[in-house]
Amino acid sequence: MNFSNFLLMRHEILLLVITMVLLIAEIFIHKDKKSSIVHLAIFLFGIHTAIGFFPVEENSLFGGMFHTNAMIHFFKNILNVGVLILLLQSADWLNEKIVGENRGSEFFILLFSSLLGMYFMISAGDFLMFYIGLELSTLPVAALAAYETNKRISSEAGIKLILSAGLASGVSLFGISMLYATSGSIYFDSIAEVITSSNLTILGMLLFFAGLAFKISLVPFHFWTADVYEGAPISVASYLSVISKGAAVFILMILLFTVLKPLMHVWENLVYVVAIATMFIGNLFALRQQNMKRFLAFSSIAQAGFILLGLITGTQLGTATIVYFVMIYIFSNLAAFGVVQAISLQTGKENMDDYEGLYRTNPNLSLVMMLALFSLAGIPPVAGFFGKFFLFTAAASKGYYLLVFLAVVNVTISLYYYLLVIRAMFLRKSDHAIPYFKNKLYMRLGLIMTVIGILVLGLYSPLYDYIYQLSSVFN
Amino acid sequence: MDILSLFVTLPVITILVLVFAKGLKQARQIAMVGSFIQLGMAINLVFAYFRERAINDGIMVFTKDLVWFKEFNIHYNIGVDGISVALILLTAIVVLAGVFISWKMEELPKEFFISLIVLSTGVYGFFISIDLFTMFVFYEIAVIPMYLLIGIWGSGPKEYSAMKLTLMLMGASAVLLVGILGIYFNSNADGGPLTFNILEIAQVNIPLEAQKLFFPLTFIGFAVIGALFPFHTWSPDGHASAPTAVSMLHAGVLMKLGGYGVFRVAMFLLPAGAMHWSWFFIILSAIGVIYGAFAAIKQTDLKYINAYSSVSHLGMVMFALLMLNKTAWNGAILQSLSHGFMTALFFALIGMIYGRTHTRDITKLGGLLKVIPFISVIYVIAGLASLGLPGFSGFVAEMNIFVGAFQHDNMFYRVATIISVSAIVVTAVYILRVVGTMLMGPVKNDAYLELPGATWYEKAGIFLLLIPIVGIGVAPLWLSDMIMASLQPFIQGVL
Numbered sequence: 001m002n003f004s005n006f007l008l009m010r011h012e013i014l015l016l017v018i019t020m021v022l023l024i025a026e027i028f029i030h031k032d033k034k035s036s037i038v039h040l041a042i043f044l045f046g047i048h049t050a051i052g053f054f055p056v057e058e059n060s061l062f063g064g065m066f067h068t069n070a071m072i073h074f075f076k077n078i079l080n081v082g083v084l085i086l087l088l089q090s091a092d093w094l095n096e097k098i099v100g101e102n103r104g105s106e107f108f109i110l111l112f113s114s115l116l117g118m119y120f121m122i123s124a125g126d127f128l129m130f131y132i133g134l135e136l137s138t139l140p141v142a143a144l145a146a147y148e149t150n151k152r153i154s155s156e157a158g159i160k161l162i163l164s165a166g167l168a169s170g171v172s173l174f175g176i177s178m179l180y181a182t183s184g185s186i187y188f189d190s191i192a193e194v195i196t197s198s199n200l201t202i203l204g205m206l207l208f209f210a211g212l213a214f215k216i217s218l219v220p221f222h223f224w225t226a227d228v229y230e231g232a233p234i235s236v237a238s239y240l241s242v243i244s245k246g247a248a249v250f251i252l253m254i255l256l257f258t259v260l261k262p263l264m265h266v267w268e269n270l271v272y273v274v275a276i277a278t279m280f281i282g283n284l285f286a287l288r289q290q291n292m293k294r295f296l297a298f299s300s301i302a303q304a305g306f307i308l309l310g311l312i313t314g315t316q317l318g319t320a321t322i323v324y325f326v327m328i329y330i331f332s333n334l335a336a337f338g339v340v341q342a343i344s345l346q347t348g349k350e351n352m353d354d355y356e357g358l359y360r361t362n363p364n365l366s367l368v369m370m371l372a373l374f375s376l377a378g379i380p381p382v383a384g385f386f387g388k389f390f391l392f393t394a395a396a397s398k399g400y401y402l403l404v405f406l407a408v409v410n411v412t413i414s415l416y417y418y419l420l421v422i423r424a425m426f427l428r429k430s431d432h433a434i435p436y437f438k439n440k441l442y443m444r445l446g447l448i449m450t451v452i453g454i455l456v457l458g459l460y461s462p463l464y465d466y467i468y469q470l471s472s473v474f475n
Numbered sequence: 476m477d478i479l480s481l482f483v484t485l486p487v488i489t490i491l492v493l494v495f496a497k498g499l500k501q502a503r504q505i506a507m508v509g510s511f512i513q514l515g516m517a518i519n520l521v522f523a524y525f526r527e528r529a530i531n532d533g534i535m536v537f538t539k540d541l542v543w544f545k546e547f548n549i550h551y552n553i554g555v556d557g558i559s560v561a562l563i564l565l566t567a568i569v570v571l572a573g574v575f576i577s578w579k580m581e582e583l584p585k586e587f588f589i590s591l592i593v594l595s596t597g598v599y600g601f602f603i604s605i606d607l608f609t610m611f612v613f614y615e616i617a618v619i620p621m622y623l624l625i626g627i628w629g630s631g632p633k634e635y636s637a638m639k640l641t642l643m644l645m646g647a648s649a650v651l652l653v654g655i656l657g658i659y660f661n662s663n664a665d666g667g668p669l670t671f672n673i674l675e676i677a678q679v680n681i682p683l684e685a686q687k688l689f690f691p692l693t694f695i696g697f698a699v700i701g702a703l704f705p706f707h708t709w710s711p712d713g714h715a716s717a718p719t720a721v722s723m724l725h726a727g728v729l730m731k732l733g734g735y736g737v738f739r740v741a742m743f744l745l746p747a748g749a750m751h752w753s754w755f756f757i758i759l760s761a762i763g764v765i766y767g768a769f770a771a772i773k774q775t776d777l778k779y780i781n782a783y784s785s786v787s788h789l790g791m792v793m794f795a796l797l798m799l800n801k802t803a804w805n806g807a808i809l810q811s812l813s814h815g816f817m818t819a820l821f822f823a824l825i826g827m828i829y830g831r832t833h834t835r836d837i838t839k840l841g842g843l844l845k846v847i848p849f850i851s852v853i854y855v856i857a858g859l860a861s862l863g864l865p866g867f868s869g870f871v872a873e874m875n876i877f878v879g880a881f882q883h884d885n886m887f888y889r890v891a892t893i894i895s896v897s898a899i900v901v902t903a904v905y906i907l908r909v910v911g912t913m914l915m916g917p918v919k920n921d922a923y924l925e926l927p928g929a930t931w932y933e934k935a936g937i938f939l940l941l942i943p944i945v946g947i948g949v950a951p952l953w954l955s956d957m958i959m960a961s962l963q964p965f966i967q968g969v970l
Contacts, residue, residue: 320546379619379645380612389608389652393547396656401688404656408649415645419622419638427626427634461544468546 008059008068011052011076012119018044019112026105035095037104042087042442045112049080058473060125064187067125071470075250075323076119081449082243082330083115088446089338090235092439093345098147107147110140111239118247122254127176127186130251134172137247138165138215141240145232157231161240164214164224172211178204188259195262202266208255209270215248218308219277222301226285229297234344237293238337241300242330249307253322257314257474264314271312272403278305279410286417292340292350295417296333299376302414303329306388309395309407319471321394324464325387328375331453332384335372338447339365346437357433358425365439366425368447373418375454378411383458390464477539478516478523479553479603482563483613485513486596490589499584503574506588510571513595517567524560524957534674534964535605543609548670552606557961558738558808559602561954562731565815566602568939569727570595573720575936576823580628580718587628590620591720598728607655607671607740611648614736617729618644618700621713621721629716636716643709644700651696651736657689658744676744677964683747690748693741694756701733702786703756703793704763711782719826722778726785727819731811734792738807742796743965753797754887760797761891763790768901772908777825777835780905781818784861787898788814794895795876798888801962803879806872808958813860813868813947820857820940824850827933828913831926837909842918846926851914853937858906860944863899868947871955873899 058069117136124130146158217225229237282302289295310322359366375384489509496502535554597617604610626637699706767787795807844851860867880892
């Protein structure tokens with residue numbers, strides 16, 4: 001393996017090194033300064049994120065198993081930024097609750113392993129690498145979901161996640177085997193050349209789709225979502241809803257747009273139906289949620305439904321709008337989870353009622369939450385509006401006006417429940433509102449980064465143009 | 476910075492300064508200075524417009540075009556014609572009056588003025604946009620602060636009203652979005668590139684089927700905020716719960732976005748669709764005119780009376796727009812302006828009366844003319860303007876509308892026009908009834924004998940609104956001239 005190959009796998013190798021360093025570092029850390037592992041992890045990951053931004057050329061490794069290009073590289077960078085923000089937001093929680101029990105480094109090792117799995121998954125050039133990546137990205141998260149071992153609900157979340165994820169990857173593997181049976185290859189390039197719409201292929205594709213739908217939590221494979229989010233530590237729920245979902249959407253898009261492109265007349269109908277079901281079910285269930293984590297869980301199901309509006313197109317425009325939307329969604333959702341995290345850490349409160357009167361005691365935190373929710377709801381001038389508008393434009397470009405209409409109906413429904421939170425924070429007054437507290441440096445930094453993202457990503461148009469150019473590689 | 480972009484940048488600067496304001500005094504002063512400069516700019520724009528029009532015969536003047544999202548051909552493209560200039564002037568006056576009326580906003584003053592100015596930013600941006608996308612962005616920016624404005628500072632069932640208003644308006648904008656996308660993807664029908672530019676799309680012959688499909692979506696999308704029957708239900712509740720300045724801005728300015736959007740987007744870009752569907756929307760707007768007037772008779776809450784009166788008056792705007800001729804259109808724009816000033820004045824006066832008597836129920840009020848003569852006299856004047864007395868703006872507007880409407884010699888149009896005209900009589904009933912029970916007669920409550928008169932800031936707000944009402948009524952020609960000239964491209968496009 002020469003140096004240029006090393007550069008291609010820069011993300012993967014660096015992350016692996018960081019994981020190893022953290023594993024060893026814990027041995028040398030003095031027991032009075034246990035929290036230095038958190039500082040070290042954030043510092044190393046920050047460097048890793050920064051290095052990722054150096055450009056990369058398009059190439060394949062290991063005979064086509066590993067493949068990278070500017071778009072994939074860009075997406076890995078988005079995931080990196082997301083995880084960095086997540087680490088900043090989780091630092092206080094780790095310091096207070098986890099590090100003391102000597103479980104600090106494991107958290108990072110599990111988290112980074114999962115991220116490594118996602119890198120491999122989206123860089124996959126064949127189904128084997130894809131499957132390894134999928135498994136590697138899922139299994140550590142199940143351990144993370146059960147990380148708060150003193151809470152029963154957390155263990156429940158872990159079990160639920162691992163059972164559903166295991167089933168999902170099994171189903172997915174079954175689908176892959178059918179695709180292999182009909183095409184005689186596991187390499188994406190070769191499959192794309194020979195694939196035809198025989199019944200077996202279509203069945204294979206359906207099963208494969210179902211497997212990934214679990215990860216993206218599309219209806220009807222969404223049942224694990226709310227329970228797992230509620231039980232898991234907030235950092236992990238946040239990770240599941242943004243990073244994990246984002247990566248799964250990305251690889252699903254690549255596969256549908258390249259390998260399974262000849263079956264487009266089948267999967268566009270599938271995506272159409274699933275999009276409608278996901279939007280409606282996600283939104284309607286979100287209406288009555290009281291727990292903020294469950295609330296965000298259903299909201300994130302609904303958001304996944306919107307993403308499918310870009311997926312249905314199969315064009316460069318679709319690719320660009322999906323990546324753009326996912327990027328904005330990562331920032332918006334991280335901002336929302338960040339506020340929930342901050343409040344939960346200070347007060348242990350996670351219900352919407354507890355947020356009543358928040359603006360009068362903690363104006364900044366409320367404003368961050370408001371921006372995040374406006375971005376999720378798609379209200380200008382924050383970024384979410386542009387993301388949604390462009391997704392709808394993509395769907396309309398193929399003439400799916402009815403689908404766009406149903407989507408905008410859902411936007412209105414979603415606005416209702418996002419406004420409920422804003423109502424609690426701004427409109428209501430409460431005698432037992434959460435008292436003023438000051439966030440620590442890391443948390444503030446994490447929230448500020450999300451706010452900058454929410455404000456800038458939409459209005460700064462060259463970014464979209466850049467993504468659009470990158471998107472040409474899949475079409 | 477060009478003359479139009481200043482209209483959206485100045486409010487943003489005002490907001491940034493307001494963020495650092497401490498307490499009510501600083502906040503209201505900053506808001507007042509900001510709105511005052513804005514009004515100066517608006518007046519300057521009127522003169523600049525007349526000067527510019529003499530040398531520039533483009534449809535839009537002071538245009539500026541910057542590429543925003545290249546791939547979608549989205550531009551930050553601005554420009555004004557006579558109609559938008561008039562509406563910008565309306566906005567500037569009502570915003571400044573609103574700031575004066577909110578002089579004693581004790582609760583979260585900084586946030587109140589920020590929200591108010593965010594709303595006005597959206598409105599200014601909407602009126603100067605030539606690009607559909609930019610226009611849509613500004614539209615939503617104008618609507619969303621209403622939720623906080625009503626929800627935090629409102630009265631009565633404010634949470635319910637705020638939610639209902641926001642959801643209905645945002646729902647409408649969602650429908651509008653589909654319409655806009657439909658227009659966008661048909662804008663290449665003549666072989667050109669896809670575009671959001673209104674002036675370019677107007678040159679394109681969009682296929683008839685597409686026009687028939689997307690006209691109702693675009694029309695309804697805008698007409699909801701213009702309180703078209705049966706989509707008006709957000710408006711009475713919203714007005715009643717909103718604080719005074721917000722009711723003023725809402726009825727005076729925000730609802731004008733509906734008529735303007737219908738005219739500038741739906742009818743201008745989809746003329747064949749307008750022809751095809753006009754009968755249907757004429758029926759709805761005629762029902763709105765008469766229904767609003769009758770509903771106003773039954774109300775006892777002052778704000779509800781005015782809210783339903785707005786439904787009636789703005790129904791007339793829609794009605795006139797759908798008449799598809801120049802006189803009626805001129806009347807529609809004049810009615811928009813006239814209603815804007817008049818309703819804002821009404822709500823300001825209602826706010827003053829409520830602030831003193833703590834009730835808006837006309838059955839509990841009486842003899843106010845003896846106690847607070849200044850406010851009461853202005854109320855009478857506003858009432859007379861509302862029922863279309865010659866000498867005030869309402870007369871000029873309604874005159875134009877009905878003369879224009881009667882130019883159709885078709886039975887359907889005649890009947891619709893007669894029904895709509897009869898609303899004027901009903902208007903007289905509810906206006907005079909309020910004047911009779913609330914202002915005349917004995918003072919019903921002894922506590923009212925001690926009511927204080929209008930303060931300087933209240934008078935400032937009142938005069939700001941009263942001057943244009945009388946001004947348009949007495950000398951409507953310069954305004955008509957400005958509007959008429961701008962109607963020309965619409966005539967060519969639609970007729």
